Amino acid sequence: MALQGVIDRLKKTTLEEIGVSFSLADILRDMKIEGDNVYLKLFSPSDKYHDFLRKKAEEVLKSIGAQQVEIEFTNEPPKATAPQTPPPPQAQQNPFENKRKIPKVKKVVAVASGKGGVGKSTVAVNLAAALKKMGYEVGYLDADMYGPSGPTMLGAKDKQVLAREDGKLIPPESHGIKMMSIGLLLPSEDTPVIWRGPVLFKALSQFLFDIDWAEDELDFLIIDLPPGTGDVQITLGQTAEIDGAVIVTTPQDVALIDVKKGIQMFNEVMIPVLGIVENMSYFICPETDKKYEIFGKSRTEEVAKQYNIDLLGKIPIEPKVAEFGDLGIPIVLAKEDTASSKAFIEIAENMIRKLSG
Numbered sequence: 001m002a003l004q005g006v007i008d009r010l011k012k013t014t015l016e017e018i019g020v021s022f023s024l025a026d027i028l029r030d031m032k033i034e035g036d037n038v039y040l041k042l043f044s045p046s047d048k049y050h051d052f053l054r055k056k057a058e059e060v061l062k063s064i065g066a067q068q069v070e071i072e073f074t075n076e077p078p079k080a081t082a083p084q085t086p087p088p089p090q091a092q093q094n095p096f097e098n099k100r101k102i103p104k105v106k107k108v109v110a111v112a113s114g115k116g117g118v119g120k121s122t123v124a125v126n127l128a129a130a131l132k133k134m135g136y137e138v139g140y141l142d143a144d145m146y147g148p149s150g151p152t153m154l155g156a157k158d159k160q161v162l163a164r165e166d167g168k169l170i171p172p173e174s175h176g177i178k179m180m181s182i183g184l185l186l187p188s189e190d191t192p193v194i195w196r197g198p199v200l201f202k203a204l205s206q207f208l209f210d211i212d213w214a215e216d217e218l219d220f221l222i223i224d225l226p227p228g229t230g231d232v233q234i235t236l237g238q239t240a241e242i243d244g245a246v247i248v249t250t251p252q253d254v255a256l257i258d259v260k261k262g263i264q265m266f267n268e269v270m271i272p273v274l275g276i277v278e279n280m281s282y283f284i285c286p287e288t289d290k291k292y293e294i295f296g297k298s299r300t301e302e303v304a305k306q307y308n309i310d311l312l313g314k315i316p317i318e319p320k321v322a323e324f325g326d327l328g329i330p331i332v333l334a335k336e337d338t339a340s341s342k343a344f345i346e347i348a349e350n351m352i353r354k355l356s357g
């Protein structure tokens with residue numbers, strides 16, 4: 001097999017599926033060709049990508065006639081060699097650190113959860129509202145490409161997204177919060193969204209970088225992620241500069257397993273976890289004001305301690321949270337004297353402290 005042929009082929013094999021904009025050739029650290037047998041050493045900072053990269057490389061090499069393919073991985077960044085010629089200015093040391101700043105935003109916070117239905121969107125929207133109430137300029141980006149609920153929760157279902165001549169999207173505003181959601185761009189709420197790797201990557205990248213958030217600058221952008229640790233989260237983590245992540249959970253033990261996964265994922269893409277928010281922590285009976293821990297004793301504190309992560313706050317189950325959510329008014333703005341509104345404000349304050357500390 002000809003060396004140049006193999007290199008050309010690796011160059012053409014892009015890795016869009018894992019949300020990065022480079023090819024196999026870009027992560028090639030070493031290669032040996034003996035007859036039709038090929039040995040490759042590839043750079044990958046985390047074992048998470050090994051299976052994918054191995055499969056991809058084997059497929060490509062076998063398609064051009066390789067018999068045996070041996071692949072090894074390294075997570076060592078490239079050694080600085082004494083440069084004969086100065087490196088081009090855009091040279092990347094570590095392709096997985098290829099992060100860009102989201103334009104016109106000072107601080108970006110991603111709100112994540114291991115599974116759906118734990119109240120991630122509720123927390124994201126109310127955190128945005130709490131920050132707005134404190135006097136900050138705030139944006140909310142609904143990046144839940146599979147189940148966007150932002151437009152409902154912010155009462156923005158009928159708002160229009162305008163596109164400028166240069167292609168930049170102008171976000172509508174609701175309750176003083178600039179907002180953008182894939183839900184606003186789809187023809188109908190019931191349209192199922194099936195994203196394939198490259199399309200997802202493109203849509204998300206436009207979402208992240210082509211929104212004209214403010215004339216001046218937003219103080220905070222809150223990103224509502226889809227549940228889990230899938231393509232969107234990884235793409236986001238690898239392409240955008242995120243200042244921190246907030247992980248939303250409920251007190252059940254099963255949810256805590258997902259918290260651990262979430263923490264690991266953010267560590268891998270080098271996004272600091274600002275803390276955990278425990279939602280639906282307890283129920284206050286409206287008649288008696290008595291507190292009920294209906295999911296049993298919470299172990300969130302224990303897990304937070306184990307990972308050395310703050311518990312930013314606990315939010316009770318309060319029917320009004322859901323009622324006002326459905327009405328499109330965040331509870332923080334609708335009923336400031338409720339236990340949950342107070343909890344959201346406290347969580348926002350803790351979050352700001354973590355971001356500036």
Ligand SMILES: Nc1ncnc2c1ncn2[C@@H]1O[C@H](COP(=O)(O)OP(=O)(O)O)[C@@H](O)[C@H]1O
Nearest residue numbers: 116117118119120121122316317318321322325
């Ligand atoms: N603290 C709470 N008290 C009462 N209802 C809540 C609370 N948090 C969330 N909900 C409700 O639970 C449902 C799921 O919340 P949502 O924020 O959409 O979750 P996710 O974004 O994680 O899927 C929604 O109907 C929401 O109004």
Ligand SMILES: [Mg+2]
Nearest residue numbers: 120121144149
């Ligand atoms: Mg949601």
